[in-house]
């Protein structure tokens with residue numbers, strides 16, 4: 001399968017890294033990016049062909065992944081309008097709706113909207129996918145093959161819910177990294193050196209996530225098992241509750257979802 005990427009930034013690099021790790025040959029992958037530094041890094045690291053503008057070789061792919069920022073998409077797609085035929089187009093852009101992408105592409109309908117996340121780089125991503133009803137089973141399978149190579153996949157029945165996927169799992173790694181930062185900073189505040197504090201923080205998150213993934217029990221039960229009556233965890237959780245931590249996190253995720261819808265509304269007007 002030949003895959004071209006329009007945009008070679010953070011997320012494209014994560015996907016390309018994950019795909020080459022999984023045995024996709026760098027020679028079957030191409031990237032278009034405006035930044036020479038990105039092109040050089042991707043070509044050197046993964047052996048992909050990296051070019052500044054779309055050419056016939058880029059268009060001669062089976063799957064074209066749209067990986068520019070939502071605000072850059074309309075302009076980036078202009079040179080492609082009317083030049084696509086059988087290629088499956090997979091957009092990873094937050095907010096942008098298939099109807100708008102299709103219009104900007106001159107009516108192309110072999111379109112799948114998906115939302116991966118950066119752990120794709122190590123094959124540990126999760127991606128939500130939604131296909132235009134015009135996409136056949138082979139098109140859905142091709143999209144799934146690309147994204148399943150870099151983690152788990154979930155098909156979403158209603159395109160409107162893609163903004164919620166974006167808010168939970170697309171942006172989600174940032175919330176977890178923020179949590180790790182706080183755990184590590186607290187450790188360093190207690191006088192641990194950076195390495196020790198980092199290990200304590202990261203291995204805690206890793207272990208807890210693996211336990212949650214392997215356990216048939218809900219996270220709430222696992223949390224209660226850590227929380228001895230009158231103990232240290234109870235003290236910490238009371239402090240978090242007093243600070244409104246749970247509600248703040250839920251509100252933050254709602255803000256991300258709303259921003260996705262807003263991007264779709266604003267950018268789709270053009």
Ligand SMILES: NC(=O)C1=CN([C@@H]2O[C@H](COP(=O)(O)OP(=O)(O)OC[C@H]3O[C@@H](n4cnc5c(N)ncnc54)[C@H](OP(=O)(O)O)[C@@H]3O)[C@@H](O)[C@H]2O)C=CC1
Pocket residue numbers: 006007008009010011012032033034035038052066067068069070072075076077092093094115116117118170171
């Ligand atoms: N980062 C993440 O965790 C995730 C991101 N996404 C989505 O992925 C997309 C890319 O995000 P991200 O990788 O973070 O963004 P980046 O800004 O890192 O990457 C986008 C790249 O595309 C380049 N570019 C802009 N216009 C064009 C063009 N016309 N032709 C070719 N290349 C172009 C940009 O160059 P320049 O810098 O000059 O503009 C930049 O290097 C977004 O739509 C985002 O919503 C989805 C899931 C997770």
Ligand SMILES: O=C(O)[C@@H]1CCC=N1
Pocket residue numbers: 094166170171
């Ligand atoms: O922050 C963003 O808009 C993108 C989409 C999901 C993760 N990063």
